[in-house]
Amino acid sequence: MTISTCGKCGGHSFELALFTPIGDSRKLTLVQCSACGVAVGALDPSTGSQIEVLRSEVAAIDQKLARIAQALQEWR
Ligand SMILES: [Zn+2]
Structure with a gap:
């Protein structure tokens, strides 16, 4: 398995963050770079x-x- 790399800072560690889109009551789980916070995906x-x-x-x-x-x- 290859290691995911952040496209912005080149970091290799990611974290999950809850995110509520504007106008939506559901929470999405975002996968974001733990170094710079760039979202790389949503669950x-x-x-x-x-x-x-x-x-x-x-x-x-x-x-x-x-x-x-x-x-x-x-x-x-
Ligand atoms: Zn990053």
Whole structure:
């Protein structure tokens, strides 16, 4: 696999950023250069919403774990 290179600064590190287009309520996930911030691509909004679903599932698991931890402490 080749390493992606930023067309502006030649950097090799990229990050994801949430971006809301003007007049649109949906958030797009942009892939941008972490050095200069140039957007090199956008992820499919449906992929983004899948990530949101995963996030809420992780949050739910987190709450359950917190409850289990609390119950364990009450037993002592
Ligand atoms: Zn760059």
